[in-house]
Amino acid sequence: MSKPNIIQLSEFDITQKIIESLSNVCTRAVLFSVKNESKDATQIAEELKISLSTVYKTLSNLEDLALAEVDKFIISPEGKKIKQYRSRIGKVEITVDNLEPSLNLYPNTDNPKSSL
Template sequence: MIKLQKPTIIQLSEFDITQKIIESLSNVCTRSVLFSVKTQSKDATQIADELKISLSTVYKTLSTLEDLALAEVDKFVISPEGKKIKLYRSRIGKVEITLDDLEPSLNLYSNTVNPKSS
């Protein structure tokens, strides 16, 4: 019989969605991408140009934000070349993170802004 070790607090926190969101939002690039699409839906190229970061970084960040349900595809548009382009919007309008002892508390507020597509 194999006895499994009990996971440590740190190991457990790796699977905690609150912890994942807090870690993600601690990154300035992630916050910048998320809040750049708060009031206006944009595609990855527009975000990269606006924030002066690489397109691959924007795609990776958007993927993470979608996985965490912090951003979503607002709609699709067709480019002049006939390519389908995703326009992203933030699902989050405001974030509050508080610490009580070692336990973080996360409050996410819906994005009430109705974004305009550019």
């Protein structure tokens, strides 16, 4: 199954899931940690001073929501394949009008592969 893009996601109205996810400070920190450059989970955990398991769980959720993606793979000195993640979004706007939320996602212009 191919990864959904933002347009396909909006067809299934997951606005609420994205808003709930982005309301979490840890999720936002992880997402915007990888906005300007690709990083692996260990780098993110060390930079943000949060557990590696939390970073993996957060990245998985962000991938499911098509907000982050694996940008590239690197090979460690031990020969292990390591995923490097990158944010697909550069800016988020959430507004509420008549108790109805509206979500605007803007592509990460620092990520040439990202198209929303």
